[in-house]
Amino acid sequence: MPISEFKPKIVAFCCNWCSYAGADLAGTNRLNYPADVKIIRVPCSCRVNPIFILRAFQRGADGVILCGCHPGDCHYTTGNYYTRRRMTLLFSMLDYLGIEKERTRVEWVSAAEGAKFAAVMQDFVKTVTELGENKRLEDRRCKKP
Amino acid sequence: MQKIGVFVCHCGTNIAGTVDVKAVAEALSHEPGVVFAADYPYMCSESGQNLIKDAIREHGLTGVVICSCSPRMHETTFRKAAASAGLNSYMVEIANIREQCSWIHKDMKTATEKAVILGRAAIAKVALNTPLTASETPVTKRALVIGGGIAGIQTALDIADAGFEVDIVEKEPTIGGKMAQIDKTFPTLDCAACILTPKMVDCAQNEKIHIYAYSEVESVKGFVGNFTVGIKKKARYVDETKCTGCGLCTEKCPMKKTPNLFNLGLDTRSAIYIPFAQAVPKVATIDADYCNMLKNGRCGVCSKVCTAGAIDYHQQDEHIEEKYGAIVVATGFNPIKLDNFDEYAYAQSPDVVTSLELERLMNAAGPNGGTLLRPSDKTHPHTIVFVQCVGSRDTSGCGKPYCSKICCMYTAKHAMLIRDKYPDTEVYVFYIDVRTPGKNFDEFYRRAVEEYGVHYIKGMVGKVMPQKNGKLLVRASDLLAGEQLKIEADMVVLAAAIEPDKTARSLATMLTASMDTNDFFTEAHPKLRPVESPTAGIFLSGVCQGPKDIPETVAQASAAAAKVIGLLVKDKLKSNPCIAHANETLCNGCSSCERVCPYGAITYVDKEFRMPDRTTKIRRVASVNAAVCQGCGACTVACPSGAMDLSGFSNQQIMAEVDAICR
Numbered sequence: 068m069p070i071s072e073f074k075p076k077i078v079a080f081c082c083n084w085c086s087y088a089g090a091d092l093a094g095t096n097r098l099n100y101p102a103d104v105k106i107i108r109v110p111c112s113c114r115v116n117p118i119f120i121l122r123a124f125q126r127g128a129d130g131v132i133l134c135g136c137h138p139g140d141c142h143y144t145t146g147n148y149y150t151r152r153r154m155t156l157l158f159s160m161l162d163y164l165g166i167e168k169e170r171t172r173v174e175w176v177s178a179a180e181g182a183k184f185a186a187v188m189q190d191f192v193k194t195v196t197e198l199g200e201n202k203r204l205e206d207r208r209c210k211k212p
Numbered sequence: 213m214q215k216i217g218v219f220v221c222h223c224g225t226n227i228a229g230t231v232d233v234k235a236v237a238e239a240l241s242h243e244p245g246v247v248f249a250a251d252y253p254y255m256c257s258e259s260g261q262n263l264i265k266d267a268i269r270e271h272g273l274t275g276v277v278i279c280s281c282s283p284r285m286h287e288t289t290f291r292k293a294a295a296s297a298g299l300n301s302y303m304v305e306i307a308n309i310r311e312q313c314s315w316i317h318k319d320m321k322t323a324t325e326k327a328v329i330l331g332r333a334a335i336a337k338v339a340l341n342t343p344l345t346a347s348e349t350p351v352t353k354r355a356l357v358i359g360g361g362i363a364g365i366q367t368a369l370d371i372a373d374a375g376f377e378v379d380i381v382e383k384e385p386t387i388g389g390k391m392a393q394i395d396k397t398f399p400t401l402d403c404a405a406c407i408l409t410p411k412m413v414d415c416a417q418n419e420k421i422h423i424y425a426y427s428e429v430e431s432v433k434g435f436v437g438n439f440t441v442g443i444k445k446k447a448r449y450v451d452e453t454k455c456t457g458c459g460l461c462t463e464k465c466p467m468k469k470t471p472n473l474f475n476l477g478l479d480t481r482s483a484i485y486i487p488f489a490q491a492v493p494k495v496a497t498i499d500a501d502y503c504n505m506l507k508n509g510r511c512g513v514c515s516k517v518c519t520a521g522a523i524d525y526h527q528q529d530e531h532i533e534e535k536y537g538a539i540v541v542a543t544g545f546n547p548i549k550l551d552n553f554d555e556y557a558y559a560q561s562p563d564v565v566t567s568l569e570l571e572r573l574m575n576a577a578g579p580n581g582g583t584l585l586r587p588s589d590k591t592h593p594h595t596i597v598f599v600q601c602v603g604s605r606d607t608s609g610c611g612k613p614y615c616s617k618i619c620c621m622y623t624a625k626h627a628m629l630i631r632d633k634y635p636d637t638e639v640y641v642f643y644i645d646v647r648t649p650g651k652n653f654d655e656f657y658r659r660a661v662e663e664y665g666v667h668y669i670k671g672m673v674g675k676v677m678p679q680k681n682g683k684l685l686v687r688a689s690d691l692l693a694g695e696q697l698k699i700e701a702d703m704v705v706l707a708a709a710i711e712p713d714k715t716a717r718s719l720a721t722m723l724t725a726s727m728d729t730n731d732f733f734t735e736a737h738p739k740l741r742p743v744e745s746p747t748a749g750i751f752l753s754g755v756c757q758g759p760k761d762i763p764e765t766v767a768q769a770s771a772a773a774a775k776v777i778g779l780l781v782k783d784k785l786k787s788n789p790c791i792a793h794a795n796e797t798l799c800n801g802c803s804s805c806e807r808v809c810p811y812g813a814i815t816y817v818d819k820e821f822r823m824p825d826r827t828t829k830i831r832r833v834a835s836v837n838a839a840v841c842q843g844c845g846a847c848t849v850a851c852p853s854g855a856m857d858l859s860g861f862s863n864q865q866i867m868a869e870v871d872a873i874c875r
Contacts, residue, residue, distance in 0.1 A: 073425070076874055084746060085726060091282045094311030102322040105329055105873040106312055110790065114809075114845030122867050126874035142724050142747065143844035144810045153849065157316055179728035180745065185316075 075129035075195045077104045079188070080119070082112045084142035085177045086122035086134030092181030093188075100188035104132075111135070112173075113146035117157045120171070124161075124204040130170045134184070137175040147175070165203040169194050214245035214339050217273040218331065219264055221255035221280035223310055226416035228253075230314040232324040236279060243335045247271050256286050264290065266809045275303045275338035279331050281310040290524035300343035302789065329873055336868035344764035344789035344859055347838050348349055351785055352537040353435040355776050356381065357728045358429055358719065359542035361389020362762060363754025363769045365411050367540050370773030372420035376780050379534060380415065381424045381443055383715065386491035387412055389544055393474065395566060395575040397762055398625040401657035405490065405577075412492040425493055428715070432532070432722040435842060436749030436783045437537045444862060445530040449498035450484075450508065454522035457494030459486060461514035461523070470502040472579075475572045477580035478587060484523075485516045488577060496522070507752060538776045539723065539735055539744070542753040542769070543716045547708040548603045552610035556599060556706055561678040562587040564704045567622055574629065584630065586703055589682060593637060593702035596630060597686045598623050599673045600643040603709035614730060617759035619707035620647045624660040626705065631664040640667045640699060642688055648762070669697070676704050725750045735758050743772040751775050790860030791841040794834040797821075805847035805856050813840035814847060816857035 081087040088110050093100065095140045109115055112135030120131045135147040150173060158171045172191055182195060220237045222228035233251040241249035248271045252260045255278060267273060276299065278290050280628040283306040291301035309327040317323040355371050357364045360382030368378045380387060391397075392412075394404040415421050422444055431442035465482035474488055483502040486494060496514075505525055506509035515523035534547045547566050550558040558564045563586050565573065576582035586593050600619055603611030620643070627639045646668065648654040660666045671689040679685050679700070686699040712731045723746040726734045732753050736744040743752055753772040754765045779785075794805075796819060807816045817835045820828050834856070845858045857863055 078870060078873055087282075088284060088746070089310040090286060091308075094282075094313075094315040099316050099318070102313075102317050102319075102326045105326070105333065106308070107333070107866060107869050107873070108308075109845070111844040112857070113849060113863060114858065114866075115506070115867075116863060118848045118863070119866055123870045123874055126871055128519055128870075128874050134445055134754065136726070139721055140724075140726060142726075143842060143846070144724055145808075146810070146844045146846055149808060149846050177728070178726050178734055204598070 073196060073199060075103050075192060076127060077130045077132065077195060078123045078128045079104050079106045079132045079134060079194060080109050080112065082107050082135045082142070082146075083108055083110050085136035086184065088113075088154050088178035089134070089176040089184040092178065093185040096181050096190045097152065098181055098185035100185045101192040102190050103182035103192050111141065111143050114152040115145070115150065116209055117153065120157065121204070124166060124201060125206045127201070127205045129198070129201045130172075130191060132172045132174065132187075132191050134174050134176045134187070137177055140177065166201065167198055170201060214275060215247045215273050216243075216245045216265045216277060216338060217248040217264070217271060218246055218250070218274040218277045218279065218335065219255055219267075220249070220251040220331075221278065222253045222259070223281060224253065226793060227280070227310050227314040228321045230317060230320055231309060231327045232320060235324055236327045236331060238329045239278075240277075240335065245275070245339050246335060248273065255280050261289070261293040264293050265456070267292060268297040268299050273299060275305070275333045275341060277305050277307060277338050279307040279327060282308045282312070294408045302339050302344040303338065303403065305334040305341065306336040307331045332875070333869040333872040335866045335867045337871040340347065340862065340865045340868055342839045342859065346400050346786040346789045348784040349437055349784055349787050349839050351780060352439070352535045353377070353780050354379070354534075354536050355536070355540060355780060356439070356441055356536040357540045357542055357753075359389070359544055359754070359756070360384075360387030360423065360425070361542060361544045361754060362391040362408060362411070363544065363756075363765045364389070364540070364542035365415055366540060366766050367753045367776070368421050368771035369411065369414055369418065370770050371776050371780075372810070374777040375420070376418050376777065379422045379424060379536070381427050381429055382429050382489070383426070385426045385448065385497040386487045386493070387415060387423060387425060387496070388488075388492070390568075390833060391762060393476075395578075396625060396629060398515055398621045399650075401625070401629070409490040412490065414454055414554075415528060416492045426497060429719060429722065432539070437779070438443045439536045439749065440487060441534055441536055443532045443534060445532060447500075447529050448495065449500070449503070449523065449525055449527045450496045451524050451527070452493060452495050452521045454520045455495040456520050456522075457486060457491075457496070458519075459496070460517050461496055461521070462486060463773055464513050464517045466511065466513060467502050469503055470499055473516055475579050476569050478569060478572055481588070482578050487866075492576055503688050538751060538779050540751045540753050540772050540776060541716075541719065541725065541756050543713045543719060543756040545710040545755040545759070546713055548764045550602065550610065550706065550708060551707075553602060555675050556602065556673070556680055556704065557684070559675040561666065562677060562685060563684060563702065564706065566708045567626065567662070568617065568708075570626055570705050574626075577701040581792070592634065594704060595699065596703045597673070597699055597701040597778075598627060598639065598641040598705045599685075600641065600704040601709075603642060604707070605644065606709070611686045612711060612730060614759065615647065616707075616709045618710070618761045619645075619651070621653055621656070621761065623705075623707055624648075624666075625658045626790065627666040628664050631666060638667065640669060642669050642671055642673050644670070644672065652765075658775075661840060710755065710759055712756055716745070723747060723750050743775055749779065787839065788843055789846045791838055791843045792836050792845065792856055792858050793856065794836060794864045795855040796833045798853050799833040799854075800853050801834065802852065804850045804852060805834055808846045808848065808850045809828075810841055810844065811840050813837045813842075824867045835874045
């Protein structure tokens with residue numbers, strides 16, 4: 068598929084307190100970012116089980132991004148520290164499996180950083196678009212004919 | 213059998229302008245489990261809500277998906293609507309097709325496609341929702357106000373007026389804050405002390421208010437209605453209960469060369485001190501950095517002269533733990549440090565002062581007893597240059613990007629007061645813009661220009677150079693006349709930007725209240741919930757939330773108090789039912805979840821299980837304390853056997869959303 072036509076599937080997990088509010092602020096300020104990003108709201112970035120990310124790649128996602136509060140600002144005090152550790156491990160393992168490190172990302176976006184949210188999403192979509200489709204973990208049996 | 217209803221909101225044209233709402237409703241009506249799909253101009257309106265209620269009753273819906281604005285806006289509205297129609301309020305999910313779709317995309321086709329996918333994800337989730345019931349927790353009917361400036365004082369007085377106990381924690385030895393240091397207030401030119409000190413006395417005398425002066429908040433645990441706060445009462449080396457505030461010790465203390473921080477170091481005081489005459493509590497404090505007795509063990513004059521026997525050189529910091537139902541943050545501000553602004557020669561010349569220092573220089577209780585004199589040679593200044601926006605509206609990185617809001621007005625006040633008292637003094641004000649929105653503010657500024665003849669010049673000061681003759685050469689540009697100016701001034705006053713107090717950042721971490729990039733506390737909604745933090749039970753008062761003047765601060769303080777009272781009158785609060793729970797048959801008692809829980813909500817219990825061979829076995833399994841769990845979900849990921857799950861955001865639900873998005 069030529070790059071110009073390729074529309075990546077991006078799953079964004081956003082914590083309820085900072086990043087989801089940051090995404091809302093991006094909307095309120097009418098800051099555009101590609102429609103390929105679909106946001107799933109979770110209470111905290113530490114709610115994101117590695118299984119969810121594996122599942123997304125299995126079901127054909129081309130990139131997965133996790134957004135949480137800045138370190139030290141977690142609504143639940145320490146949640147994002149767990150996220151940081153867990154995802155460092157998971158992403159290096161995924162890289163080993165052939166899911167390039169650029170397809171996965173953790174970003175800290177506060178409730179006041181609507182502009183940052185839009186910028187991060189634009190950049191992430193651009194990076195994933197350049198990498199092309201994810202075929203490594205995609206389970207074709209899950210695809211509808 | 214699931215019966216799901218889908219309701220697509222137009223939000224006027226906010227959504228319908230970029231998303232084909234009818235097509236979304238049509239596409240989603242074919243999703244598995246969906247039995248009803250409709251669109252409506254305003255779902256949140258009464259008639260929109262009735263549409264939802266009628267559909268729930270008519271079709272016996274088991275789940276509702278609303279494609280509308282952010283759940284942060286109207287989740288509660290729709291949950292209430294569902295509950296009133298007999299559906300469990302947690303069987304409602306919202307697909308955010310406004311903030312996260314229609315408002316950010318311009319192309320109708322892509323926006324509509326995305327809205328359908330977001331709707332699908334919500335349908336997939338709601339199909340797996342389970343009815344949840346909120347449990348109730350009691351409310352501690354006591355409030356904590358952090359910061360004892362005018363914001364904190366007003367909030368405390370209002371809460372106490374409603375009959376609730378309030379504690380004020382103030383880090384300085386006295387309450388009063390910045391307003392106590394100010395000479396006059398704009399636009400009425402009231403004496404600040406005359407209107408503040410009665411309120412301070414009210415605080416001290418109100419039996420519902422307890423002041424922890426010279427104290428700091430050390431730790432905050434708990435949640436709305438049930439906070440446990442650790443307070444450190446710093447050692448004053450004076451017994452508060454015995455000290456009468458007579459001030460004899462401060463007269464006799466030999467360490468007279470201690471910088472007077474209340475006067476911003478413009479003069480000196482003794483090592484044992486009472487910050488100012490009207491201090492509340494009026495109790496002496498020993499400055500341990502300067503006291504000879506505490507440093508070297510020699511002196512002890514104060515304890516000899518104190519007739520009340522209040523001096524205690526062995527006093528230790530005291531740690532107190534108190535329970536509160538609500539916390540108000542009123543930590544206030546400080547002028548920024550001017551290290552980055554060498555061009556104004558603040559560090560080189562004592563005659564370059566900040567506006568707050570000028571307040572002290574002009575104050576009757578200040579270093580010169582109210583006569584305006586140059587700090588360097590104590591002579592009367594004949595030419596004074598005011599520089600506006602020093603560090604405000606500064607995107608270069610040296611200062612702050614925001615407008616400090618109060619500087620235009622207080623500079624007009626200073627200029628007016630100086631011209632009024634010393635008509636022979638020429639006053640120049642260099643400004644970028646003069647901003648005077650507020651009741652009687654512009655009239656006030658015009659009086660400064662028209663009646664008092666203050667020279668307002670649009671342009672910035674480039675450099676201030678101290679001269680050998682003691683004068684200050686000010687080089688500036690006059691943008692309107694298009695010329696360069698050189699003014700030989702006796703004093704230069706810098707309107708330094710204001711920034712949140714340094715303690716605010718660590719406090720925000722303790723309270724888990726969010727802050728913006730400038731360290732101002734974020735409000736729950738910039739327009740509709742301006743005095744609440746997004747963290748339940750934390751309220752904001754005064755400049756800690758954003759720059760504001762005294763009338764606005766007092767208004768916000770009373771608003772915060774009203775919100776606190778609204779919380780404290782409740783006997784019980786409904787707690788969030790989206791919390792963790794363990795599947796006991798899967799749990800192997802490994803303690804992984806207990807270790808990651810930030811609230812200590814997980815304990816282990818021994819439970820009897822019936823085994824397949826009809827014997828019984830006692831196993832250790834996790835048990836979640838529903839009153840303490842906040843529902844972050846850290847444990848659900850830590851659990852190796854998959855026994856831990858989070859209600860409302862279960863593994864199955866999130867994976868269903870992932871599947872729907874990737875389909």
